[in-house]
Amino acid sequence: MHLLRGAAGLAALLGLAPRQFAADSSAYVDKETGLTYASYTSDRGIIFRVAVPDTVPTSLVYDTVLQIVSPIAVGWAGLAWGGSMTYNPLAITWANGTHNVVITSRYAYGYYVPPVYPSSNYTVLKTGTHINATHWQITAKCTGCTKWGDDSTGVTTIDPKIQNTIAFAYSNTPVDTPADAGSSFGIHDSIGHPVFDLSVAENKNFTAAVAKLA
Structure with missing residues (x-):
């Protein structure tokens, strides 16, 4: 069984043009990495940005x-x-203190600490990842973040040509073991479900541009 994504999926089923809603994100050109992102700032002042290639395969694996x-x-x-x-x-x-920023791939099956998810992999990019006295920043390539599931549970994809809801969460409480990417951590203090317009985040020569940042 394949899952249909929100209003766009329902419109496709009915033979209608997908309805576009006002996106919460906006285009952002990052001078440090040279990439263009769809960018959203949360209520806590946390900025979430996503960059995509300008062309993707029909499988939507990219x-x-x-x-x-x-x-x-x-x-x-x-x-x-x-x-x-x-x-x-x-x-x-x-x-992780003032040393480095940790990113870990997880997948939650319920409202408890999500286990490590090996099907999505993050490669931290040196350019765009750093810490100073007030903020930390991480920039990472993700392989396996645009398609997941199977025929029994349903397959979901992220189509960069349409709007997508990409949720966020955060906690003011540190994780249990900051040096360990497999650390457990407490429940979030806040969540949100902003709509990202990824069509403004397309990048030409994406693979080569990202490789230069490693």
Whole structure:
């Protein structure tokens, strides 16, 4: 069984043109990485950005770049690619003291600490990842964040040509073991479900541009 994505999926089923809603994100050109992102800032001042290639295969399996900028006081910040806290790939990030920023791939099956998810992999990009006295920032390539599920549970994809709900969460409480990417952590303090317009985040020569940032 294949799942239809929200209003766009329902419109396709009925033979109607997909309805576009006002996006919560806006285009952002990052001078440091040279990439163009769809960018959204949360109520806590955490910035979530996604960059995509300008052309993707019909399978909708393609790499993305995720950039998160967070106040240093935030314990952890997370992004849910499918727009909910369960049954989709999660990116959970936090600062390991003043040393480095950690990103871990997770997948929640219920409202408890999500286990590590090996089907989505993050490659931290040196350009665009750093910490200062007030903020930490991570920029990472994700392989396996645009399509998940199977024929029994339903397959979900992210089509960059349409709008997509991409959820976020954060906690002011630090994770249990900051140096360990497999660390457990407490429940979020806040969540949100912004609509991202990924059509403004397309990048030409995406693969080559990202490779230069590694």
